Amino acid sequence: MKDYEIVVGLEVHAELNTKSKIYCNCRNAFGLEVNTQVCPVCMGMPGTLPTLNEKVVEYAIKMGHAMHCQINGVCKQDRKNYFYPDLPKAYQISQAEVPLCGKGYLDVMVDGQMKRIGVTRIHIEEDAGKLLHDESFSGSLVDLNRCGVPLIEIVSEPDIRSSAEAKAYLETIKSILQYLNISDCKMQEGSIRCDVNVSVREKGATEFGTRCEMKNVNSFSAAVRGIEYEAKRQIEILEAGGTIAQETRRWDDVKGMSIVMRSKEDAQDYRYFPEPDLLTIVVPEEKIQALKESIPELPNVKLQRYVFDFGLSQTDATLIAEDISRSKMFDACVALGTCKPKSISNWILADIAKYTNETGKSIEETALTPEHLTSLIEQVEKGVISNASAKKVFAVIVKEDKDPLAIIEEKGMKQNSDTGFLEQLAKDVLAQNEKSVTDYKNGKTNALGYLVGQCMKASKGKANPGIVKEIVTKMLNA
Incomplete structure (x- = not known):
């Protein structure tokens, strides 16, 4: 069998903890009654106009600074068109060619060694709604509370070479988001999610293999399991003489396997075009600098x-x-x-x-x-x-x-470290416990602990146990 190398790239989606949504005044909160935090804007009603939440831009720039990104003070938003039941407008407002944060990197520690992972971009976008399935009803119901919740998407370069590196990268991102207080990172609530791109290639090869993307990875441990499963699956196909198809797969953590969802779409399938209802984003240089200076270690x-x-x-x-x-x-x-x-x-x-x-x-x-x-x-x-x-x-x-x-x-807690006093104490204890002394000399080493304990008892716990042990050991070995 050939020697293969895993190549991983991660797309991390983090919900930002702003008070309101990204393009309307609806409350940004989890776990409320379905379809109660909605308005004509986030429900995609015809004729409504979005207004950008300034805090979303600030939070994204902070994360960009934390990941050493180039901040694009002038950028725009784009429409990403796709049809899905939880997307009422049939498009998502995102960013295509010019993201708010460009190239950067993140240094993470893996097994005591530092590893630098490149960051392609960080952009802002809105979340979609959520489909609800339950045994108590047939079909699917849709909850639009999550529509318009602000997200940042952090896209890594394909620099990750193991599931351990992926886990370290994800945990570092999570801790930074929490330090900056821009996301609560509650994975069980979907506040931070990731899509995992995996390919394999022969060690020493310069070309990347065909990648497959895994969706529905909702914990860091699931990301580790998903990467290991997907790498193994691809290696087995290549070893059997097959070829890897570029596709999007769904990770099933209960079954421990990924299932094909669809062949992977390319950017042109989304028919991106500039969002006509929103102005260009312009952030003054002094504002970008002030946000950088506000970041703690x-x-x-x-x-x-x-x-x-x-x-x-x-x-x-x-x-x-x-x-x-x-x-x-x-x-x-x-x-x-x-x-x-x-x-x-x-x-x-x-x-x-x-x-x-x-x-x-x-x-x-x-x-x-x-x-x-x-x-x-x-x-x-x-x-x-x-x-x-x-x-x-x-x-x-x-x-x-x-x-x-x-x-x-x-409380009279000071230990007695007077060696003269402790030597006399040890002499007295050894003289009174000849059997334990003999036991020690006959190889019963646990007798030492007993004798030290007797010294401590005689001193009413005031003797320094470290010094007592040294003195008793020295006397027994003399």
Whole structure:
């Protein structure tokens, strides 16, 4: 069998969370009574005129800046003509030759390595309605609430070479959309969807193979399964001497397979022409620049910084970078420079995450401050208090704005790290537990844990367990 390479391109459709729809004043909201958020404009009644929502343009430009795109300050909108029951006008207003955002790229991390994926374009368009099917009625019903909901479509270059790279790209886009607060990214509500283009070619070949497009991919894990299935299907056809037909397929995630929908249409099948009811979009350069300056440090940039500058694992760095409140806390603590970034990460992903999950509060809604968290971690790193004591202090400072040092003093939690005192303590414990000493010397290593435990008990939990273990081990081996 020949060695094949997978080539993937993705088209991501993200619904923007503007208050109203793209060309009318209807409310942009999910899950409301069917056909209640509609008007003559989004229902495509003859004689109605659309008016462009300015916020949609701003949100698209922000995403363009986040993906290093060339912003086209002068562009137009086009009619994309096709007939489908959920498209009342029989055309969709989109953008053809001149999108709002042109060529760009996105750097994503895959297995600790950076991969640059080209972006062809980001354009604005309106969503179509939704067909409803149910066993309680025959045929299909149509809900037009979604008609006119604003979308951006992000089209990648065919630079993706594995399902893992596709997943990393999709997750990065999702986290950027959430950071910019321009889409809620609720996949279960269809807020972010993707079409997947897959082809295969022999390794080393320069020409692309014939691509097939998969629709109905409604989760990132489904995209991974779809890519792997489609690549395998195409390789099997080629190995059997067949040829790949260019077609659009529907991904069935339950069956784990794709089914042919139609032969793939080309751009001319949509008969694009400039939208006559809308003016040219003109965005002043200073507005484009102001939108660029409003963008915070993005999660993919944070991820690189956390892995390469602070030595966090990709998993830990991702868990912090993709959560705005976690990354704010992490960055503020690291900036104080009093304890190790890895220790801060561990506290954020363990104790803080546990507390926020159990209470449903965000970090901002707690009394925890970066100063108090780092002060607490510092005491653990210096051996002033044990991990167990630190957890007790944390339980207080997460609810009350109280200095950890004052709590440690009040509750008498300081560990005893005086080696002279601890050596005497260990001598006494070993003298009283001759059987355990003999057991250790006879190879029963768990006796060490018992002896350290006895030292801790004798010190009423005040001894520094790390130093005690060192002293006891040294005495046993002497």
